[in-house]
Amino acid sequence: MSVPRTFKSAIVEAPRAKTVIKDVPTPEPKPDEVLIKITAAAINPVDWKMRDEPDTYPYLKEYPTPLGSDAAGIVAAVGSSVDSSHLKVGDPVFFQGIIGNPRNSTLQQYAVMPAELAALRPSNITEEEAAGISLASACALVGMYHDTSSTPTKPGPWEPKGDAAGKGKALVVLGGSSSVGQYVIQLARLSGYTQIITGSSPSHHEHLKQLGATAVLDRNVADATHYVSALRGLAVDYVYDAISEESTNKLAIEILQRSSGNKTGKLNMISVIPPSQAVKAEAKQAGVDISFILGMGSLPHVRPISVPFFKALTGWLKEGKFVPNRTRLINGGLPAIEQALEANKTASGVKIIIRPHDA
Numbered sequence: 001m002s003v004p005r006t007f008k009s010a011i012v013e014a015p016r017a018k019t020v021i022k023d024v025p026t027p028e029p030k031p032d033e034v035l036i037k038i039t040a041a042a043i044n045p046v047d048w049k050m051r052d053e054p055d056t057y058p059y060l061k062e063y064p065t066p067l068g069s070d071a072a073g074i075v076a077a078v079g080s081s082v083d084s085s086h087l088k089v090g091d092p093v094f095f096q097g098i099i100g101n102p103r104n105s106t107l108q109q110y111a112v113m114p115a116e117l118a119a120l121r122p123s124n125i126t127e128e129e130a131a132g133i134s135l136a137s138a139c140a141l142v143g144m145y146h147d148t149s150s151t152p153t154k155p156g157p158w159e160p161k162g163d164a165a166g167k168g169k170a171l172v173v174l175g176g177s178s179s180v181g182q183y184v185i186q187l188a189r190l191s192g193y194t195q196i197i198t199g200s201s202p203s204h205h206e207h208l209k210q211l212g213a214t215a216v217l218d219r220n221v222a223d224a225t226h227y228v229s230a231l232r233g234l235a236v237d238y239v240y241d242a243i244s245e246e247s248t249n250k251l252a253i254e255i256l257q258r259s260s261g262n263k264t265g266k267l268n269m270i271s272v273i274p275p276s277q278a279v280k281a282e283a284k285q286a287g288v289d290i291s292f293i294l295g296m297g298s299l300p301h302v303r304p305i306s307v308p309f310f311k312a313l314t315g316w317l318k319e320g321k322f323v324p325n326r327t328r329l330i331n332g333g334l335p336a337i338e339q340a341l342e343a344n345k346t347a348s349g350v351k352i353i354i355r356p357h358d359a
Contacts (some may be wrong), residue, residue: 001076001089003035008356009108013064015054019107019337022064022262026110027103031081033112036093040131041106042070042327043178043352046099059099067337068107069097072121072130075106083114092121095310096134098298107337109356117326119310122318129324132351133313136179136325139295140187141309142302143240143270156305157190158312166193170234172227172255173197175242175347176213178271179325180295184240185211186210186322193237197230204349211323224254231259237269249279253288286297325351333358 007026010019029035047067050057068319072094076088087093093152095118098104103112121130145156155162175181176198187198189212196212199219208216215230236259239252249271256267267288274292275283283290297306316322328350330340336354 001037001074003076003110007109008334009105010068010334011064011066012060015060015063016052019067021316021334024102024108024349027112028334029077029079029112031079032114032116033079034075034082034087034093034115034118035077035110035112036071036073036095036118037076037110038071038073038106038108038351038356040072040127040353040355041068042132042135043068043340043354044070044135045344046135047107048341048344050099061100063267065102066108067106068105069099070132070135071095071097071106071111072127073111075118076110079115087115087118087120092123092127092130093118094121094130094133095119096297098139098192099296104298107334107356108335110288114298116307119285120314122314124320125317125324128327128329128353131353132179132327133183133317134297134310136351137183137187137309137313138241138297138302138306139180139272139293140183141297141305142295143272143293144187145180145305146183146302156309157187157192158308163190164192166191166237168194168234169237170195170197170231171237172231172239172252173213173242174199174239174248174252176200176208176216176243179351180240181240181242182208182211182323182325184242185213188212190316190321195231195234197227199227201348202251202322207326207349224251224258227251227255228258229325236267238270240270242272244271244273244275246276246279249275249290250282253283253286256288257286257292264351285341327351327353329353329355 006023009024011022050059075091097106171193177200197215198213205216222347241252252269
């Protein structure tokens with residue numbers, strides 16, 4: 001495959017600035033890396049939040065920089081130490097880019113990545129579907145299986161006996177129709193949880209049940225009492241708050257407090273956004289441990305679970321055991337970035353996708 005000397009990238013030149021399309025030099029892959037031609041890239045809330053709200057989401061350290069950390073593509077070049085039995089030129093892949101690193105960002109036409117973090121895309125999954133898998137699934141992965149101060153390491157479903165780790169336990173997912181929430185539900189099913197309770201708008205109920213939820217409540221009316229009733233007396237392993245607004249954080253705390261099955265156990269909550277001081281105070285008073293997680297599979301201390309997880313994903317997708325988020329394509333390629341970022345702010349139950357090489 002021929003590789004151009006330069007490619008087009010959607011660049012943010014300063015905090016809160018709109019993107020501009022520029023030509024940038026094509027990087028050479030390091031010995032353990034692959035160069036990937038990005039054929040589809042997903043938009044995530046963190047993309048516009050870290051640009052527009054840098055004080056709250058300080059992930060961009062240097063400017064100018066591209067955004068994006070979720071994509072699918074084709075291997076265009078391989079580093080000297082990459083085993084061809086793992087990846088070779090022409091292989092279709094999907095991957096989670098690395099936030100704040102221009103050469104590893106995805107809202108552009110090419111990116112380089114460590115080879116061990118690129119997963120093969122099976123032929124039954126489209127490029128658009130694959131593009132929206134990695135970031136949200138890594139966020140689910142870290143919250144559910146990584147060792148944190150309040151959530152001990154659990155065997156993942158890619159490990160021996162990991163498919164029974166949740167037997168006899170319940171898991172509550174707030175925001176089940178979100179990108180992260182859908183993957184938490186599926187990983188909980190693969191881990192054998194007896195009860196998987198979530199909430200969403202009624203239009204998403206049947207889809208979430210197909211993914212593995214055992215009970216789906218109407219988020220517009222359900223309160224802590226409804227969630228506790230759906231537990232059927234089982235202990236809540238933890239509440240995964242995939243929305244992590246102050247209202248959902250407080251709902252998670254109340255669910256844990258009222259759960260009869262947790263009277264002698266620890267009360268654990270996962271938050272994907274740092275909780276407010278008010279929430280922290282309420283959690284402390286209630287005896288609830290909150291784990292704020294950063295779902296980046298590239299972090300060195302996360303790779304012991306992210307590398308085998310992404311390897312397992314290829315097989316799960318091929319066998320239909322893991323289903324990608326539904327997608328919505330924004331036409332126009334990189335020049336449509338601002339339209340795609342705006343669309344992401346109101347998207348519900350779908351992943352916004354662009355194709356960087358489209359005109």
